[in-house]
Amino acid sequence: MQNQHPHILEVADLCVSYGKVEALHHANLKVGAGQIVTVIGPNGAGKTTMLGAIMGLLPKNRGDIRFLGEPQAEIEVERMVAKGMSLVPESRALFGSMTVADNLLMGAFMRHRLGHRDHPETMERVFQIFPRLKERREQQAGTLSGGERQMLAVGRALMAKPKLLLLDEPSLGLAPLIVKEIFRVIADLKQAGVSILLIEQNARAALQVADYGYVLETGEIALEGPADQLANDPKVIESYLGLGGAAHAASSRSVPVANQGETA
Amino acid sequence: MDFQIVLLLAQDGITNGAIYALLALALVLVFAVTRVIFIPQGEFVALGALTLAGLQAGRIPGTLWLLLGAGVVVALIDLAQALRSGSRRRIPRIIGWNLAYPALAAAAVTLLKPAEMAMPLQVILTLVLVVPLGPMIYRLAFQPLAEAPVLVLLIVAVAVHLALVGLGLLFFGAEGSRTPAFSDASYKLGGIVINGQTLWVVGASITLIVILYLFFEHTFYGKALRATAINRTGARLMGISTVMAGKLSFLLAALIGALSGILIAPITTIYYDTGFLVGLKGFVGAIVGGMVSYPIAAVGAVLVGLLESYSSFWASAFKEVIVFTLIIPVLVWRSLTTHHVEEEE
Numbered sequence: 001m002q003n004q005h006p007h008i009l010e011v012a013d014l015c016v017s018y019g020k021v022e023a024l025h026h027a028n029l030k031v032g033a034g035q036i037v038t039v040i041g042p043n044g045a046g047k048t049t050m051l052g053a054i055m056g057l058l059p060k061n062r063g064d065i066r067f068l069g070e071p072q073a074e075i076e077v078e079r080m081v082a083k084g085m086s087l088v089p090e091s092r093a094l095f096g097s098m099t100v101a102d103n104l105l106m107g108a109f110m111r112h113r114l115g116h117r118d119h120p121e122t123m124e125r126v127f128q129i130f131p132r133l134k135e136r137r138e139q140q141a142g143t144l145s146g147g148e149r150q151m152l153a154v155g156r157a158l159m160a161k162p163k164l165l166l167l168d169e170p171s172l173g174l175a176p177l178i179v180k181e182i183f184r185v186i187a188d189l190k191q192a193g194v195s196i197l198l199i200e201q202n203a204r205a206a207l208q209v210a211d212y213g214y215v216l217e218t219g220e221i222a223l224e225g226p227a228d229q230l231a232n233d234p235k236v237i238e239s240y241l242g243l244g245g246a247a248h249a250a251s252s253r254s255v256p257v258a259n260q261g262e263t264a
Numbered sequence: 265m266d267f268q269i270v271l272l273l274a275q276d277g278i279t280n281g282a283i284y285a286l287l288a289l290a291l292v293l294v295f296a297v298t299r300v301i302f303i304p305q306g307e308f309v310a311l312g313a314l315t316l317a318g319l320q321a322g323r324i325p326g327t328l329w330l331l332l333g334a335g336v337v338v339a340l341i342d343l344a345q346a347l348r349s350g351s352r353r354r355i356p357r358i359i360g361w362n363l364a365y366p367a368l369a370a371a372a373v374t375l376l377k378p379a380e381m382a383m384p385l386q387v388i389l390t391l392v393l394v395v396p397l398g399p400m401i402y403r404l405a406f407q408p409l410a411e412a413p414v415l416v417l418l419i420v421a422v423a424v425h426l427a428l429v430g431l432g433l434l435f436f437g438a439e440g441s442r443t444p445a446f447s448d449a450s451y452k453l454g455g456i457v458i459n460g461q462t463l464w465v466v467g468a469s470i471t472l473i474v475i476l477y478l479f480f481e482h483t484f485y486g487k488a489l490r491a492t493a494i495n496r497t498g499a500r501l502m503g504i505s506t507v508m509a510g511k512l513s514f515l516l517a518a519l520i521g522a523l524s525g526i527l528i529a530p531i532t533t534i535y536y537d538t539g540f541l542v543g544l545k546g547f548v549g550a551i552v553g554g555m556v557s558y559p560i561a562a563v564g565a566v567l568v569g570l571l572e573s574y575s576s577f578w579a580s581a582f583k584e585v586i587v588f589t590l591i592i593p594v595l596v597w598r599s600l601t602t603h604h605v606e607e608e609e
Contacts, residue, residue, distance in 0.1 A: 057497070074349055081503035093498030095491045105484070106491045110503030112484050160502070 006069070008033045008164050008195045009054070014063030016046075016053045022061070023049045025219045031164065031197050036190050038198040038206040038227065040240055041216035047199045048090060050216070051166050054197075055087045056080050068163065081110045084163035090172060092153040096142030100133055103141050103152055107159025119159065126155040129185060147178035154185065164195045171202045183209050203240035207231040215240070271456045273573045279462045279531065280545075281569020282469035283309075283524045287546025288553065288565040289476065290520040295555045296493035297513040299414050300406055303421040306543020307428040308394060308521025310536055313529035314432070315522075316390045317441035322379035326435020327393045328370055334400040335366040342403070362400070369393055383446070391522055398518025399511040406514075410506050425540065432536030440533035443526075465527045472523065473562065476516075489513060545572065545587060552594050554602060564594075 009031040016024040024046040031037045039047050052058035054065060056075040065072045067083060086107075095103050104126060108119035127134035130151040136144065141152055150170055157165060167186070171179040183205050186196060190209075200206035207213055213230040215223040223233065230236050287305055294302040311327055318325030339362035346354045369392055372378075378389055405424050409417060447460030479486040492499040492509040500506060521543075525534065528542070545568050552564025568587055575586040 055501075057500070074351070077500045078503050078505045081501065087501050089497065089501065091497075093495050093501060095494045095498060097494055098487070098490060102487055106487060106499070106502045106504070109484065109488055109491075113503065156502070 006033050007031065007066070008035075008068060009197065010064075010066040011050075011054060012064045012066075014050065014053060014065070015061040016049050016058055017061055018049075023219050024053065027063070027216075027219075027221055029197075029214055029221070031195055032211075033195055034190065034193055035212060036186065036196045036198055036210045037212045037214070038200055038210035039214045039216050040200055040203040040206055040236075041222075042239075043201070044218075045216045046219040047216055048168055049219075051087060051089075051168050051197070051199060054080075055085060055166060057087075078110070081160060082114060084161070085166065086157035086160045086162035086164070087166040088153045088157045088168060088170065090168040092149050094141040094149060094152060094156070097140055099138050100141055100144070100152055101137040103156050104133070104159050107156035110160060122159050122161060126158050129158070129188065130155050147174050147181070150174060150178070150182060151185075154182070158189075158194075162194065164197065165189065167196060167198045169199055169201060171200065171205060179205060203236070204231075207236075207241075268456060269577070273577055274570065275456070275458060275462055277570035277573030278566060279465050279569070280528075280572060281566035282466045283528050283542065284546045284549050284565035284568050285562040286469050286472060286520050286524050287543055288549035288561040289473065289558055290517040291543075291547055291550040292553060292555055292558055292561050293489075294513050294517045295550075297489055298402075298406060298410075298417070298510045300417045300421055301414070301547075301555075302517060303418075303425040303540075303543070304401070304428050305517060305521055305546065306539030306541070307425060307432065308398070308518050308539065309525035309528065309542050310432055310534055310539030311394045311397070311428075312390060312522030312525025313443070313534035313538075314436045314441055314525075314536065315393055316386060316526050316529060317443050317534070318436070319373070319378040319381075319386050319389060320443060321441075322377075324373055325393065326432075327397075328366075328373055329435060330431060331366045331369060331393055331397060331400075334397060334404065335362040338362045338400050338403050361396075365396065387526055390526060391519065394522040395515060395518045398514035398516075398521075401518075402510050402514035407507055407510060410510065429537050429540065432539075436536045438536070440535040440538070441529070442533045443529040445530040461530055465531070468523070468527055472520065485512065541584070545569075548587065548591055548594075551591055551598075554598055 007030050009029075011027060011029040014024060014027040015022060027050060029037070029039070029050075039050065041047055049058060053060045053075070056077040056079070060075070065075060067080070067085060072080075095106065098106075101123070104123050105119060108122060112119060127137075132148055133151055133155055136148065141149070144152060154167070154170065170182050170186070174182065179202065186198065187209050189196060198206055198210060207227045207230055210227040213225065213227045214221050215230070215236060223230065223236065225233070231241070287309070291302055291305055294300055294305070315325040315327040318327075339358055342358040342362065343355065346352065346358060372389060372392070376389075378386055381389070401424060405420050406417065409420060445459075445461045446464045449460035451458045451460075480490055488499065488502075488504045489509055489512060491502065492504055492506065496506060499509065524542070525539070528534070532538070546565055548568050549565025550561045552567070553559070553561030568590065571590060572583055572587045576583040579586065
């Protein structure tokens, strides 16, 4: 399925370290145009590190990154933004004491600098996606609720009209209803033609919305495949989807009960 | 002490306070954007005043050599870096700003006979010479340390201050300079005389503050500077480069410093090392605002001016002592009222 698409992002043999500790080993990953690709995995697996290196926030040790088919020799945040990559970090990194409208405006900074003056129309589009932001446009970003902050962070990234959107744990710390809404928006964005690399701990929601998935464990890609195949993979079910986990919990509960009699 | 003296001292205090307010704003700005406590802020005051005085006296101001020298050093470093990383498209800009621009400025100073120019043109030429030094100093001293802790940046700031004072002595000599007043007019108002220069200083300061306010509230680049101050990572992810924000804030700081020097030069004699004390008084104002609040910093700086003016009447030998002692109660008050805020996510 992946081969039908030209690749918007190709990562080959990517290694990243913090000091002497290598956090990501020889990772390979591809995002096709118009696809949602997800990377799932436990805490500390190196998911955020991978995004940081692709975006240029972290230096890479080795590896090739091709964006829009061009090899990127020098990965620098500003350059990647200018080329059409936007990252919504896990922390959101909003401008708390600026208004919602100004936060969105800053999202268009690079486009403005490159001479595109279409930010009023882009902002209207973002307001259509997130009507809540329009209601709060003159409010300071720091006063928003958790869900609204995430909407603002995604909306701000969309102001750059990205060709590839990198989302780092967009559902983290949000109420289930809001998570649902965020994933609905992610699916809508795909319809609108934005390619997305989605990093998630909420594997169930991520695999539902994604076309292709990777499982990252302790810095290595352990598994990959079309999202629906991954969702049915027994190992993924066991570790990340919780169904097998639930069965496991149920069976293990009966064991201590039996044991209790013996130890007592 | 009669009422007339009270008013006279107030006039003095507000005049100086307006200058300190400008410097306080520049200090808060530079700290917010780059986390540098910009000790050399005062040096730009001296550079502005001495450059204008030099131009008026028909000398070639030492600032020109400073500009040429800094330009060559920055150009060499940037060119080496551009060649190493293979980004040749940067080369024309590097040469333009660091070599061609100072050369043009040199041509203007030597060929245009600045001593015979009208005052406003002399002021503009002064700014042309002094202001680019701000971004150049950022490039040389602070850009390589953008991720360093505040303390390291402070130490470098002290070093830059010492270097600039030394260069000031080298290029301008030990004797002080004073420039003619912008206006010799004086106005009688309710029994006291208000100098034209006072009105110039206060008027120019207020105008500059309003322009800065409009810049930060209503322009793309002003908002980008604010965004960088609030969340550096967030700003970088928008494509607002830390280097660009740093250079822009140093440019504004140099502009504010040089203008302050031009405004104060007719009031007091400026020596190569006068700027430090002037800058420190602005710093006291900035401390009153906790290095974060622009309006409180400005008000604090005006209070510093008034305090200085009244204490020079009652205890002129202790005037500096009194002004700088103000820091202690202010710090106590701030540490009691300010709650440590967790970094905004």
